[in-house]
Amino acid sequence: MRQCLIIGKANAGKTLFLINFAEYLGARSLRLSVERSDGSVSDASFGLADARKALVDAVPHKTLGLQTLTLSVPRGKTVRRIQLTDSAGLSEDVHETIDVRKAMAQTLRHLRLAGMVLHVVDASQVGQEGAVEAMGEVDLQIARYAPQRGPYAIIANKMDLPLAKSGLQTIVQTFRGQPVLPVSALEKRGFREVRSFVWKHAY
Ligand SMILES: Nc1nc2c(ncn2[C@@H]2O[C@H](COP(=O)(O)OP(=O)(O)OP(=O)(O)O)[C@@H](O)[C@H]2O)c(=O)[nH]1
Ligand SMILES: [Mg+2]
Incomplete structure:
Protein backbone atom coordinates (compact mmCIF):
# COMPACT_ATOMS: atom_id res chain seq x y z
CA MET A 1 0.00 0.00 0.00
CA ARG A 2 1.34 3.39 -1.01
CA GLN A 3 1.17 6.38 1.31
CA CYS A 4 0.30 9.59 -0.39
CA LEU A 5 0.96 12.90 1.34
CA ILE A 6 -1.18 15.94 0.54
CA ILE A 7 0.95 18.99 1.23
CA GLY A 8 0.86 22.71 0.45
CA LYS A 9 0.36 26.19 1.76
CA ALA A 10 -2.35 26.92 4.31
CA ASN A 11 -5.79 27.44 2.77
CA ALA A 12 -4.82 25.86 -0.59
CA GLY A 13 -7.74 23.43 -0.24
CA LYS A 14 -5.91 20.27 0.92
CA THR A 15 -8.58 19.10 3.34
CA LEU A 16 -11.50 19.70 1.00
CA PHE A 17 -9.51 17.88 -1.68
CA LEU A 18 -8.94 14.93 0.69
CA ILE A 19 -12.63 14.63 1.54
CA ASN A 20 -14.05 15.10 -1.94
CA PHE A 21 -11.40 12.98 -3.65
CA ALA A 22 -12.10 10.19 -1.13
CA GLU A 23 -15.77 10.48 -2.02
CA TYR A 24 -14.86 10.27 -5.71
CA LEU A 25 -12.91 7.08 -4.98
CA GLY A 26 -16.02 5.60 -3.41
CA ALA A 27 -15.85 6.50 0.29
CA ARG A 28 -19.26 7.15 1.83
CA SER A 29 -17.91 8.04 5.28
CA LEU A 30 -14.48 8.84 6.59
CA ARG A 31 -12.49 7.20 9.33
CA LEU A 32 -9.49 9.38 9.97
CA SER A 33 -6.45 8.64 12.05
CA VAL A 34 -5.28 11.98 13.42
CA GLU A 35 -1.71 12.50 14.61
CA ARG A 36 -1.07 15.77 16.40
CA SER A 37 2.33 17.43 16.51
CA ASP A 38 2.72 16.39 20.18
CA GLY A 39 2.65 12.76 19.02
CA SER A 40 -0.84 11.96 20.28
CA VAL A 41 -2.94 9.83 17.94
CA SER A 42 -6.71 9.48 17.83
CA ASP A 43 -9.40 8.23 15.47
CA ALA A 44 -12.34 10.25 14.22
CA SER A 45 -15.29 9.15 12.09
CA PHE A 46 -17.41 11.47 9.99
CA GLY A 47 -20.10 11.48 7.40
CA LEU A 48 -18.85 13.36 4.34
CA ALA A 49 -20.96 16.48 4.95
CA ASP A 50 -19.97 16.58 8.62
CA ALA A 51 -16.30 16.19 7.68
CA ARG A 52 -16.52 19.21 5.37
CA LYS A 53 -18.18 21.24 8.13
CA ALA A 54 -15.78 20.20 10.85
CA LEU A 55 -12.45 20.09 9.02
CA VAL A 56 -12.55 22.72 6.24
CA ASP A 57 -12.35 26.43 6.97
CA ALA A 58 -11.93 29.70 5.11
CA VAL A 59 -9.47 30.80 7.80
CA PRO A 60 -5.94 29.42 7.20
CA HIS A 61 -4.27 26.93 9.57
CA LYS A 62 -7.40 24.96 10.29
CA THR A 63 -5.59 21.60 10.07
CA LEU A 64 -2.96 21.18 12.77
CA GLY A 65 -1.87 17.58 12.37
CA LEU A 66 -1.68 14.63 10.02
CA GLN A 67 -5.09 13.25 9.04
CA THR A 68 -4.80 9.84 7.42
CA LEU A 69 -7.47 7.98 5.56
CA THR A 70 -7.07 4.38 4.38
CA LEU A 71 -9.19 3.56 1.37
CA SER A 72 -9.96 0.21 -0.23
CA VAL A 73 -11.00 0.83 -3.79
CA PRO A 74 -12.34 -1.99 -5.98
CA ARG A 75 -10.58 -2.16 -9.32
CA GLY A 76 -11.65 -4.89 -11.67
CA LYS A 77 -11.40 -8.13 -9.71
CA THR A 78 -9.01 -6.76 -7.14
CA VAL A 79 -9.14 -4.21 -4.36
CA ARG A 80 -6.48 -1.53 -4.11
CA ARG A 81 -5.59 0.06 -0.82
CA ILE A 82 -4.17 3.52 -0.50
CA GLN A 83 -3.46 5.86 2.37
CA LEU A 84 -4.08 9.56 1.86
CA THR A 85 -2.57 11.86 4.48
CA ASP A 86 -3.70 15.47 4.76
CA SER A 87 -1.25 17.76 6.56
CA ALA A 88 -1.05 21.10 8.32
CA GLY A 89 -0.65 23.96 5.85
CA LEU A 90 2.67 25.72 5.45
CA SER A 91 3.28 29.46 5.30
CA GLU A 92 6.09 31.77 4.24
CA ASP A 93 6.59 33.52 7.54
CA VAL A 94 7.20 32.26 11.04
CA HIS A 95 3.72 31.98 12.51
CA GLU A 96 3.03 33.67 15.84
CA THR A 97 1.27 30.63 17.35
CA ILE A 98 3.47 27.81 18.63
CA ASP A 99 0.92 25.08 17.82
CA VAL A 100 0.88 26.22 14.19
CA ARG A 101 4.69 26.27 14.04
CA LYS A 102 4.89 22.77 15.53
CA ALA A 103 2.27 21.49 13.10
CA MET A 104 4.23 22.89 10.14
CA ALA A 105 7.40 21.22 11.41
CA GLN A 106 5.47 17.95 11.65
CA THR A 107 4.34 18.33 8.01
CA LEU A 108 7.94 18.83 6.88
CA ARG A 109 9.18 15.83 8.87
CA HIS A 110 6.49 13.72 7.25
CA LEU A 111 7.51 14.88 3.78
CA ARG A 112 10.72 12.86 4.20
CA LEU A 113 8.70 9.66 4.75
CA ALA A 114 6.04 10.06 2.07
CA GLY A 115 5.81 7.51 -0.72
CA MET A 116 4.02 9.86 -3.07
CA VAL A 117 3.37 13.59 -2.83
CA LEU A 118 0.36 15.56 -4.06
CA HIS A 119 1.33 19.23 -3.77
CA VAL A 120 -1.79 21.42 -3.63
CA VAL A 121 -1.42 24.98 -4.90
CA ASP A 122 -4.24 27.57 -4.93
CA ALA A 123 -4.24 28.51 -8.64
CA SER A 124 -6.62 31.41 -8.06
CA GLN A 125 -4.24 32.96 -5.57
CA VAL A 126 -1.32 32.55 -7.97
CA GLY A 127 -3.49 34.22 -10.62
CA GLN A 128 -4.12 37.14 -8.30
CA GLU A 129 -0.48 37.60 -7.60
CA GLY A 130 0.39 37.46 -11.29
CA ALA A 131 4.04 37.06 -12.14
CA VAL A 132 6.16 33.94 -11.87
CA GLU A 133 8.14 35.69 -9.14
CA ALA A 134 4.99 35.69 -7.03
CA MET A 135 5.24 31.94 -6.44
CA GLY A 136 6.16 31.63 -2.81
CA GLU A 137 9.39 30.10 -1.58
CA VAL A 138 7.46 27.36 0.25
CA ASP A 139 5.96 26.02 -2.98
CA ALA A 153 2.33 15.91 -8.86
CA ILE A 154 1.11 19.46 -8.43
CA ILE A 155 -2.62 19.79 -7.88
CA ALA A 156 -3.61 23.24 -9.18
CA ASN A 157 -6.75 23.79 -7.12
CA LYS A 158 -9.70 26.21 -7.12
CA MET A 159 -9.97 26.12 -10.91
CA ASP A 160 -13.63 27.16 -10.53
CA LEU A 161 -12.49 30.68 -9.59
CA PRO A 162 -11.97 33.30 -12.33
CA LEU A 163 -8.27 34.05 -11.80
CA ALA A 164 -7.26 30.41 -11.63
CA LYS A 165 -6.79 30.07 -15.40
CA SER A 166 -3.94 32.56 -15.51
CA GLY A 167 -2.65 31.12 -12.23
CA LEU A 168 -2.50 27.70 -13.87
CA GLN A 169 -0.33 29.08 -16.68
CA THR A 170 2.06 30.56 -14.14
CA ILE A 171 2.20 27.26 -12.25
CA VAL A 172 2.94 25.27 -15.41
CA GLN A 173 5.72 27.71 -16.39
CA THR A 174 7.22 27.80 -12.91
CA PHE A 175 7.26 24.05 -12.37
CA ARG A 176 8.16 23.06 -15.93
CA GLY A 177 8.78 19.33 -16.21
CA GLN A 178 6.51 18.39 -13.31
CA PRO A 179 3.00 17.01 -13.79
CA VAL A 180 0.36 19.68 -13.07
CA LEU A 181 -3.22 18.47 -12.60
CA PRO A 182 -5.87 21.23 -12.55
CA VAL A 183 -8.80 20.50 -10.21
CA SER A 184 -11.63 22.11 -8.36
CA ALA A 185 -11.86 20.36 -5.01
CA LEU A 186 -15.10 22.26 -4.44
CA GLU A 187 -16.78 21.22 -7.67
CA LYS A 188 -15.05 17.80 -7.73
CA ARG A 189 -13.56 18.39 -11.16
CA GLY A 190 -10.28 17.06 -12.52
CA PHE A 191 -10.35 14.07 -10.17
CA ARG A 192 -10.15 11.47 -12.95
CA GLU A 193 -6.64 12.63 -13.85
CA VAL A 194 -5.59 12.62 -10.20
CA ARG A 195 -6.92 9.10 -9.79
CA SER A 196 -4.98 7.95 -12.88
CA PHE A 197 -1.81 9.51 -11.50
CA VAL A 198 -2.28 7.91 -8.09
CA TRP A 199 -3.03 4.45 -9.52
CA LYS A 200 -0.16 4.65 -11.95
CA HIS A 201 2.28 5.28 -9.14
CA ALA A 202 0.61 3.44 -6.28
CA TYR A 203 2.40 0.10 -6.73
N1 LIG B 1 -13.74 28.14 -4.75
C1 LIG B 1 -13.07 27.12 -4.21
N2 LIG B 1 -12.80 27.13 -2.89
C2 LIG B 1 -12.11 26.08 -2.38
C3 LIG B 1 -11.66 24.99 -3.17
N3 LIG B 1 -11.00 24.13 -2.38
C4 LIG B 1 -11.04 24.66 -1.15
N4 LIG B 1 -11.71 25.82 -1.13
C5 LIG B 1 -11.99 26.70 0.01
O1 LIG B 1 -10.74 27.15 0.51
C6 LIG B 1 -10.78 27.25 1.93
C7 LIG B 1 -9.69 26.41 2.55
O2 LIG B 1 -9.97 25.04 2.31
P1 LIG B 1 -9.28 23.90 3.19
O3 LIG B 1 -9.59 22.60 2.54
O4 LIG B 1 -9.63 24.06 4.62
O5 LIG B 1 -7.74 24.29 2.96
P2 LIG B 1 -6.45 23.63 3.61
O6 LIG B 1 -5.39 23.66 2.57
O7 LIG B 1 -6.78 22.31 4.20
O8 LIG B 1 -6.12 24.70 4.76
P3 LIG B 1 -5.25 24.49 6.12
O9 LIG B 1 -5.78 23.28 6.83
O10 LIG B 1 -5.55 25.75 6.86
O11 LIG B 1 -3.84 24.37 5.69
C8 LIG B 1 -12.20 26.83 2.34
O12 LIG B 1 -13.01 27.99 2.46
C9 LIG B 1 -12.66 25.97 1.17
O13 LIG B 1 -14.05 25.93 1.01
C10 LIG B 1 -11.98 25.00 -4.57
O14 LIG B 1 -11.66 24.11 -5.35
N5 LIG B 1 -12.66 26.11 -5.02
MG1 LIG C 1 -6.67 21.62 6.11
Whole structure:
Protein backbone atom coordinates (compact mmCIF):
# COMPACT_ATOMS: atom_id res chain seq x y z
CA MET A 1 0.00 0.00 0.00
CA ARG A 2 1.34 3.39 -1.01
CA GLN A 3 1.17 6.38 1.31
CA CYS A 4 0.30 9.59 -0.39
CA LEU A 5 0.96 12.90 1.34
CA ILE A 6 -1.18 15.94 0.54
CA ILE A 7 0.95 18.99 1.23
CA GLY A 8 0.86 22.71 0.45
CA LYS A 9 0.36 26.19 1.76
CA ALA A 10 -2.35 26.92 4.31
CA ASN A 11 -5.79 27.44 2.77
CA ALA A 12 -4.82 25.86 -0.59
CA GLY A 13 -7.74 23.43 -0.24
CA LYS A 14 -5.91 20.27 0.92
CA THR A 15 -8.58 19.10 3.34
CA LEU A 16 -11.50 19.70 1.00
CA PHE A 17 -9.51 17.88 -1.68
CA LEU A 18 -8.94 14.93 0.69
CA ILE A 19 -12.63 14.63 1.54
CA ASN A 20 -14.05 15.10 -1.94
CA PHE A 21 -11.40 12.98 -3.65
CA ALA A 22 -12.10 10.19 -1.13
CA GLU A 23 -15.77 10.48 -2.02
CA TYR A 24 -14.86 10.27 -5.71
CA LEU A 25 -12.91 7.08 -4.98
CA GLY A 26 -16.02 5.60 -3.41
CA ALA A 27 -15.85 6.50 0.29
CA ARG A 28 -19.26 7.15 1.83
CA SER A 29 -17.91 8.04 5.28
CA LEU A 30 -14.48 8.84 6.59
CA ARG A 31 -12.49 7.20 9.33
CA LEU A 32 -9.49 9.38 9.97
CA SER A 33 -6.45 8.64 12.05
CA VAL A 34 -5.28 11.98 13.42
CA GLU A 35 -1.71 12.50 14.61
CA ARG A 36 -1.07 15.77 16.40
CA SER A 37 2.33 17.43 16.51
CA ASP A 38 2.72 16.39 20.18
CA GLY A 39 2.65 12.76 19.02
CA SER A 40 -0.84 11.96 20.28
CA VAL A 41 -2.94 9.83 17.94
CA SER A 42 -6.71 9.48 17.83
CA ASP A 43 -9.40 8.23 15.47
CA ALA A 44 -12.34 10.25 14.22
CA SER A 45 -15.29 9.15 12.09
CA PHE A 46 -17.41 11.47 9.99
CA GLY A 47 -20.10 11.48 7.40
CA LEU A 48 -18.85 13.36 4.34
CA ALA A 49 -20.96 16.48 4.95
CA ASP A 50 -19.97 16.58 8.62
CA ALA A 51 -16.30 16.19 7.68
CA ARG A 52 -16.52 19.21 5.37
CA LYS A 53 -18.18 21.24 8.13
CA ALA A 54 -15.78 20.20 10.85
CA LEU A 55 -12.45 20.09 9.02
CA VAL A 56 -12.55 22.72 6.24
CA ASP A 57 -12.35 26.43 6.97
CA ALA A 58 -11.93 29.70 5.11
CA VAL A 59 -9.47 30.80 7.80
CA PRO A 60 -5.94 29.42 7.20
CA HIS A 61 -4.27 26.93 9.57
CA LYS A 62 -7.40 24.96 10.29
CA THR A 63 -5.59 21.60 10.07
CA LEU A 64 -2.96 21.18 12.77
CA GLY A 65 -1.87 17.58 12.37
CA LEU A 66 -1.68 14.63 10.02
CA GLN A 67 -5.09 13.25 9.04
CA THR A 68 -4.80 9.84 7.42
CA LEU A 69 -7.47 7.98 5.56
CA THR A 70 -7.07 4.38 4.38
CA LEU A 71 -9.19 3.56 1.37
CA SER A 72 -9.96 0.21 -0.23
CA VAL A 73 -11.00 0.83 -3.79
CA PRO A 74 -12.34 -1.99 -5.98
CA ARG A 75 -10.58 -2.16 -9.32
CA GLY A 76 -11.65 -4.89 -11.67
CA LYS A 77 -11.40 -8.13 -9.71
CA THR A 78 -9.01 -6.76 -7.14
CA VAL A 79 -9.14 -4.21 -4.36
CA ARG A 80 -6.48 -1.53 -4.11
CA ARG A 81 -5.59 0.06 -0.82
CA ILE A 82 -4.17 3.52 -0.50
CA GLN A 83 -3.46 5.86 2.37
CA LEU A 84 -4.08 9.56 1.86
CA THR A 85 -2.57 11.86 4.48
CA ASP A 86 -3.70 15.47 4.76
CA SER A 87 -1.25 17.76 6.56
CA ALA A 88 -1.05 21.10 8.32
CA GLY A 89 -0.65 23.96 5.85
CA LEU A 90 2.67 25.72 5.45
CA SER A 91 3.28 29.46 5.30
CA GLU A 92 6.09 31.77 4.24
CA ASP A 93 6.59 33.52 7.54
CA VAL A 94 7.20 32.26 11.04
CA HIS A 95 3.72 31.98 12.51
CA GLU A 96 3.03 33.67 15.84
CA THR A 97 1.27 30.63 17.35
CA ILE A 98 3.47 27.81 18.63
CA ASP A 99 0.92 25.08 17.82
CA VAL A 100 0.88 26.22 14.19
CA ARG A 101 4.69 26.27 14.04
CA LYS A 102 4.89 22.77 15.53
CA ALA A 103 2.27 21.49 13.10
CA MET A 104 4.23 22.89 10.14
CA ALA A 105 7.40 21.22 11.41
CA GLN A 106 5.47 17.95 11.65
CA THR A 107 4.34 18.33 8.01
CA LEU A 108 7.94 18.83 6.88
CA ARG A 109 9.18 15.83 8.87
CA HIS A 110 6.49 13.72 7.25
CA LEU A 111 7.51 14.88 3.78
CA ARG A 112 10.72 12.86 4.20
CA LEU A 113 8.70 9.66 4.75
CA ALA A 114 6.04 10.06 2.07
CA GLY A 115 5.81 7.51 -0.72
CA MET A 116 4.02 9.86 -3.07
CA VAL A 117 3.37 13.59 -2.83
CA LEU A 118 0.36 15.56 -4.06
CA HIS A 119 1.33 19.23 -3.77
CA VAL A 120 -1.79 21.42 -3.63
CA VAL A 121 -1.42 24.98 -4.90
CA ASP A 122 -4.24 27.57 -4.93
CA ALA A 123 -4.24 28.51 -8.64
CA SER A 124 -6.62 31.41 -8.06
CA GLN A 125 -4.24 32.96 -5.57
CA VAL A 126 -1.32 32.55 -7.97
CA GLY A 127 -3.49 34.22 -10.62
CA GLN A 128 -4.12 37.14 -8.30
CA GLU A 129 -0.48 37.60 -7.60
CA GLY A 130 0.39 37.46 -11.29
CA ALA A 131 4.04 37.06 -12.14
CA VAL A 132 6.16 33.94 -11.87
CA GLU A 133 8.14 35.69 -9.14
CA ALA A 134 4.99 35.69 -7.03
CA MET A 135 5.24 31.94 -6.44
CA GLY A 136 6.16 31.63 -2.81
CA GLU A 137 9.39 30.10 -1.58
CA VAL A 138 7.46 27.36 0.25
CA ASP A 139 5.96 26.02 -2.98
CA LEU A 140 9.28 26.30 -4.79
CA GLN A 141 11.07 24.39 -2.03
CA ILE A 142 8.48 21.60 -1.99
CA ALA A 143 8.73 21.30 -5.78
CA ARG A 144 12.51 21.10 -5.57
CA TYR A 145 12.64 18.50 -2.81
CA ALA A 146 9.66 16.17 -3.25
CA PRO A 147 10.26 14.89 -6.83
CA GLN A 148 13.71 13.63 -5.84
CA ARG A 149 12.10 11.26 -3.42
CA GLY A 150 9.26 9.66 -5.35
CA PRO A 151 6.15 10.20 -7.45
CA TYR A 152 5.10 13.83 -7.31
CA ALA A 153 2.33 15.91 -8.86
CA ILE A 154 1.11 19.46 -8.43
CA ILE A 155 -2.62 19.79 -7.88
CA ALA A 156 -3.61 23.24 -9.18
CA ASN A 157 -6.75 23.79 -7.12
CA LYS A 158 -9.70 26.21 -7.12
CA MET A 159 -9.97 26.12 -10.91
CA ASP A 160 -13.63 27.16 -10.53
CA LEU A 161 -12.49 30.68 -9.59
CA PRO A 162 -11.97 33.30 -12.33
CA LEU A 163 -8.27 34.05 -11.80
CA ALA A 164 -7.26 30.41 -11.63
CA LYS A 165 -6.79 30.07 -15.40
CA SER A 166 -3.94 32.56 -15.51
CA GLY A 167 -2.65 31.12 -12.23
CA LEU A 168 -2.50 27.70 -13.87
CA GLN A 169 -0.33 29.08 -16.68
CA THR A 170 2.06 30.56 -14.14
CA ILE A 171 2.20 27.26 -12.25
CA VAL A 172 2.94 25.27 -15.41
CA GLN A 173 5.72 27.71 -16.39
CA THR A 174 7.22 27.80 -12.91
CA PHE A 175 7.26 24.05 -12.37
CA ARG A 176 8.16 23.06 -15.93
CA GLY A 177 8.78 19.33 -16.21
CA GLN A 178 6.51 18.39 -13.31
CA PRO A 179 3.00 17.01 -13.79
CA VAL A 180 0.36 19.68 -13.07
CA LEU A 181 -3.22 18.47 -12.60
CA PRO A 182 -5.87 21.23 -12.55
CA VAL A 183 -8.80 20.50 -10.21
CA SER A 184 -11.63 22.11 -8.36
CA ALA A 185 -11.86 20.36 -5.01
CA LEU A 186 -15.10 22.26 -4.44
CA GLU A 187 -16.78 21.22 -7.67
CA LYS A 188 -15.05 17.80 -7.73
CA ARG A 189 -13.56 18.39 -11.16
CA GLY A 190 -10.28 17.06 -12.52
CA PHE A 191 -10.35 14.07 -10.17
CA ARG A 192 -10.15 11.47 -12.95
CA GLU A 193 -6.64 12.63 -13.85
CA VAL A 194 -5.59 12.62 -10.20
CA ARG A 195 -6.92 9.10 -9.79
CA SER A 196 -4.98 7.95 -12.88
CA PHE A 197 -1.81 9.51 -11.50
CA VAL A 198 -2.28 7.91 -8.09
CA TRP A 199 -3.03 4.45 -9.52
CA LYS A 200 -0.16 4.65 -11.95
CA HIS A 201 2.28 5.28 -9.14
CA ALA A 202 0.61 3.44 -6.28
CA TYR A 203 2.40 0.10 -6.73
N1 LIG B 1 -13.74 28.14 -4.75
C1 LIG B 1 -13.07 27.12 -4.21
N2 LIG B 1 -12.80 27.13 -2.89
C2 LIG B 1 -12.11 26.08 -2.38
C3 LIG B 1 -11.66 24.99 -3.17
N3 LIG B 1 -11.00 24.13 -2.38
C4 LIG B 1 -11.04 24.66 -1.15
N4 LIG B 1 -11.71 25.82 -1.13
C5 LIG B 1 -11.99 26.70 0.01
O1 LIG B 1 -10.74 27.15 0.51
C6 LIG B 1 -10.78 27.25 1.93
C7 LIG B 1 -9.69 26.41 2.55
O2 LIG B 1 -9.97 25.04 2.31
P1 LIG B 1 -9.28 23.90 3.19
O3 LIG B 1 -9.59 22.60 2.54
O4 LIG B 1 -9.63 24.06 4.62
O5 LIG B 1 -7.74 24.29 2.96
P2 LIG B 1 -6.45 23.63 3.61
O6 LIG B 1 -5.39 23.66 2.57
O7 LIG B 1 -6.78 22.31 4.20
O8 LIG B 1 -6.12 24.70 4.76
P3 LIG B 1 -5.25 24.49 6.12
O9 LIG B 1 -5.78 23.28 6.83
O10 LIG B 1 -5.55 25.75 6.86
O11 LIG B 1 -3.84 24.37 5.69
C8 LIG B 1 -12.20 26.83 2.34
O12 LIG B 1 -13.01 27.99 2.46
C9 LIG B 1 -12.66 25.97 1.17
O13 LIG B 1 -14.05 25.93 1.01
C10 LIG B 1 -11.98 25.00 -4.57
O14 LIG B 1 -11.66 24.11 -5.35
N5 LIG B 1 -12.66 26.11 -5.02
MG1 LIG C 1 -6.67 21.62 6.11
